[in-house]
Structures are given as structure tokens and as C-alpha cells.
Amino acid sequence: MALERTLSIIKPDATRRNLTGKINAKFEDAGLRIIAQKRIHLSPAQAGKFYEVHKDRPFYGELVEFMASEPVVVQVLEGENAIQKNRDVMGATNPANADAGTIRKDFALSVGENSVHGSDAPETAAEEIAFFFSGLELVG
Numbered sequence: 001m002a003l004e005r006t007l008s009i010i011k012p013d014a015t016r017r018n019l020t021g022k023i024n025a026k027f028e029d030a031g032l033r034i035i036a037q038k039r040i041h042l043s044p045a046q047a048g049k050f051y052e053v054h055k056d057r058p059f060y061g062e063l064v065e066f067m068a069s070e071p072v073v074v075q076v077l078e079g080e081n082a083i084q085k086n087r088d089v090m091g092a093t094n095p096a097n098a099d100a101g102t103i104r105k106d107f108a109l110s111v112g113e114n115s116v117h118g119s120d121a122p123e124t125a126a127e128e129i130a131f132f133f134s135g136l137e138l139v140g
């Protein structure tokens with residue numbers, strides 16, 4: 001299995017509670033390497049564009065408002081099978097359904113304020129990485 005890269009976001013509910021280090025420890029303990037990382041505050045327009053795929057879902061407005069409410073940490077994780085591995089470490093979207101030891105089980109507040117985002121497929125990972133980072137910023 002070749003090395004894969006995925007886009008991760010530590011969401012406002014987690015940056016607000018100073019959980020960046022604890023979340024990064026879970027990624028690193030799972031064998032994911034953080035090869036790029038920056039803290040940014042998304043505008044509503046930027047958050048809306050990032051989550052455009054969900055624009056017809058009932059929670060879209062709330063999601064965009066939340067993601068633009070406070071700073072986020074965007075990062076690129078690299079490792080064997082990184083996309084699925086990251087989603088395993090994140091746990092289910094709704095923390096009530098997340099397995100023990102996952103980020104969302106340990107830290108998420110609700111299905112909306114669920115601490116992390118992770119790309120869901122190779123195509124979306126490539127698009128989402130390019131949304132936030134230039135090639136020069138990826139230091140594998």
C-alpha cells in the first residue's frame with residue numbers, strides 16, 4: 001500500500017478548548033505524520049465553499065456559521081492508508097455513535113460540533129488539500 005495524504009481540520013469547538021495537541025497526539029500515535037499545518041480563521045464565504053457539497057442539506061447554514069465562528073487548524077496527514085486511518089481515528093460523525101478512544105468519542109460536543117473533519121476519498125482529499133495548501137507547503 002502506497003503512502004496516502006488526507007486533509008484534516010481541527011474544528012472551532014476543539015481549538016477553543018485547547019485540544020489541538022491532544023488531537024494531534026492521536027493522529028501521530030496512529031502512525032499519521034503531520035506534513036503541513038496552519039491555524040486560520042475562515043470567512044463565511046470560504047467555509048461555504050469548502051462545504052459546498054452539503055449546500056442542499058438542512059444543516060448547511062449552521063455548519064458554515066460554526067466553521068467560520070473561530071479559528072481552525074488545517075493540516076495534511078500522510079501515512080499508509082491515511083484517508084481511512086484518519087477516519088477511523090476520528091470516529092463516527094455523531095459522537096454518540098463513536099467508538100471508545102476515537103477523537104469524537106473523547107472530545108466532540110455534538111453531531112455538529114464534532115471536533116474534526118477528514119477527507120472521505122482520494123479525489124476529495126486531493127481537492128481539499130489544494131483548497132488550503134500549495135505544493136511547497138507539503139513537507140513529507
Ligand code: RTP
Pocket residue numbers: 054059063092093111112113114116117118119120
Ligand atoms: P466531516 O466531513 O466534517 O469530516 O464529517 P463527516 O464526513 O463525518 O460528516 P458529513 O456527513 O460529511 O457532514 C459534514 C459535517 O456536517 C456537520 N453535520 N451536522 N446537524 C446534523 O445533523 C449534522 N450532520 C452533519 C458535522 O459537523 C459533520 O462533520
Ligand code: MG
Pocket residue numbers: 118120
Ligand atoms: Mg464529510
